[in-house]
Amino acid sequence: MNPTTTPEWAALAQEREAMRGFSLRKAFADDPARASSMTIEGAGWTLDYSKHLVTAGTMEKLRALARACKVEEKAAAMFSGEHINETEDRAVLHVALRALSGGAVVDKGTGKDVMPGVRAVLDKMAAFARAVRSGEWKGFSGKRVRNVVNIGIGGSDLGPCMASIALAPFSDRSIKLGFVSNVDATHFAETVRDMDPEETLFLVASKTFTTLETMDNANTAREWILQRYDGNPAAVAKHFVAISTAADEVAKFGIDTANMFGFWNWVGGRYSLPSAIGLSLMISIGPEAFLEMLSGYEAMDRHFRAAPLEKNLPATMALLGIWYNNFFGAESLAVLPYDQYLSRFPAYLQQLDMESNGKSTAKDGSRVTWQTGPIVWGEPGTNGQHAFYQLLHQGTKLVPADFIGFLRSHNPIGVHHVHLMANFFAQTEALAFGKTADEVRAEGTPEALVPHKTFEGNRPTSTLVAEKLTPATFGALVALYEHKVFVQGAIWDVFSFDQWGVQLGKVLAKKIIPELTSATPLAHDSSTNALIERFRAANR
Numbered sequence: 001m002n003p004t005t006t007p008e009w010a011a012l013a014q015e016r017e018a019m020r021g022f023s024l025r026k027a028f029a030d031d032p033a034r035a036s037s038m039t040i041e042g043a044g045w046t047l048d049y050s051k052h053l054v055t056a057g058t059m060e061k062l063r064a065l066a067r068a069c070k071v072e073e074k075a076a077a078m079f080s081g082e083h084i085n086e087t088e089d090r091a092v093l094h095v096a097l098r099a100l101s102g103g104a105v106v107d108k109g110t111g112k113d114v115m116p117g118v119r120a121v122l123d124k125m126a127a128f129a130r131a132v133r134s135g136e137w138k139g140f141s142g143k144r145v146r147n148v149v150n151i152g153i154g155g156s157d158l159g160p161c162m163a164s165i166a167l168a169p170f171s172d173r174s175i176k177l178g179f180v181s182n183v184d185a186t187h188f189a190e191t192v193r194d195m196d197p198e199e200t201l202f203l204v205a206s207k208t209f210t211t212l213e214t215m216d217n218a219n220t221a222r223e224w225i226l227q228r229y230d231g232n233p234a235a236v237a238k239h240f241v242a243i244s245t246a247a248d249e250v251a252k253f254g255i256d257t258a259n260m261f262g263f264w265n266w267v268g269g270r271y272s273l274p275s276a277i278g279l280s281l282m283i284s285i286g287p288e289a290f291l292e293m294l295s296g297y298e299a300m301d302r303h304f305r306a307a308p309l310e311k312n313l314p315a316t317m318a319l320l321g322i323w324y325n326n327f328f329g330a331e332s333l334a335v336l337p338y339d340q341y342l343s344r345f346p347a348y349l350q351q352l353d354m355e356s357n358g359k360s361t362a363k364d365g366s367r368v369t370w371q372t373g374p375i376v377w378g379e380p381g382t383n384g385q386h387a388f389y390q391l392l393h394q395g396t397k398l399v400p401a402d403f404i405g406f407l408r409s410h411n412p413i414g415v416h417h418v419h420l421m422a423n424f425f426a427q428t429e430a431l432a433f434g435k436t437a438d439e440v441r442a443e444g445t446p447e448a449l450v451p452h453k454t455f456e457g458n459r460p461t462s463t464l465v466a467e468k469l470t471p472a473t474f475g476a477l478v479a480l481y482e483h484k485v486f487v488q489g490a491i492w493d494v495f496s497f498d499q500w501g502v503q504l505g506k507v508l509a510k511k512i513i514p515e516l517t518s519a520t521p522l523a524h525d526s527s528t529n530a531l532i533e534r535f536r537a538a539n540r
Helices: 007-018 024-030 056-068 071-079 094-098 115-134 155-166 185-192 212-228 233-239 247-253 276-285 287-306 313-327 345-357 389-394 416-433 437-442 447-453 471-492 500-516 526-538
Strands: 039-042 045-048 147-151 176-180 200-205 240-243 332-337 375-377 401-406 461-466
Touching (some): 007 056, 045 313, 056 071, 056 313, 056 471, 094 115, 094 287, 155 176, 185 212, 200 212, 200 276, 212 233, 212 240, 240 247, 240 276, 276 287, 287 471, 437 447
Parallel strands (some): 401 461
Antiparallel strands (some): 045 461
């Protein structure tokens, strides 16, 4: 359904015109209860969206659009196992990975309850994680594993890598985690540089065991291990496990298929952290903390399904994004976590959001005539303040921003957390209300500098706050953004769970690989031909 043809879309376009003179300063002055009426809670998180360019009427119109686009019905279809990933004829059941306190979850395509399989994999992961953490699992020479290196790319890397940093306070620091994703050999070389092969375990994450970057890195890791053991192939089974479903390929590599951890085609890579893809994280933080993380995911899943749109955190954030993306022409979203442990969270969200909703084709196959997914970017505060906040405050582009913070720190050293959170609160206040020319003049500023020191304000922000970063609040945060992305895709009428756009470059790369090391004639465009020839010449 084309959302732009609905009466609700037209009403929002009219609302945008009526809001051209809107002032956050005036809105707060006129309504002392604005902050409390625009603050909602769920699954351990509080969202204050009062510093957005909206009124209660705006939000009601946005919710009306969500209802017209049947967001709640589409969410129910996802949770019930319908094949909403139509281009691949698959269910979308990442929510089953954390539905541990409920009953059956049925894939409507097969009619099977997926939960026995989910629980079996989790149990197998837990047993293996405990064996590594306790020292029961040893390398080929009998040494204890002290290094665990995850080899994967995309969703098989971004999730566990980001989460391992986020949940470092809960990790076993005697086990060093590494992540290798880039096919650039530098990534592998620098990751294992100070590691002892006899104490290193590799987790190779590839559903088909054919992903080019992953298998290049896996084969290099295999050679690295074999060099230590004089080429003895028996060593491979003690230093490698697989996260895959391709038993034949796994066995061919030399991995014992008893140490193969499976997952399912109804889990998209960018949603796969709670699956076997999270094995490295479970080894690091332990099965109990991993299950606590899943409980946080599940708490947000329940909130998303049960809370009305007026009180629904993912839906509210999604609708605010629609407001700026489609009615203000904003093209990006800044995600600004004021916690160093969440330093990789913006990068994780880039894949979650941009791979899901970076689409230009509607569900009926027509080209969309409306803007879809935003560019997602960000850095942790306060680093970003000394880098790009100048543009946020005084630039010509409107950049909505999500500020994420915690009331308590894992490292309450001196005044650090007080100063961090003072900046957290101050930035949203400054972005919202700015500083008028008269206020600048009142400080005795020379008239020539007044325009340069004036801040317009009216820069929209969401403030997300939790008590402390724990496995549960972390899981809930990830699920919050997952469901936000879902709601936006449902309104934009795109398929959010495929990613055909990543395929073409892969196909062309496979064609170019043999051309780089041979003298065969080239049949690309003139630019590509010239670049390949330059590479050939440099490597003769």
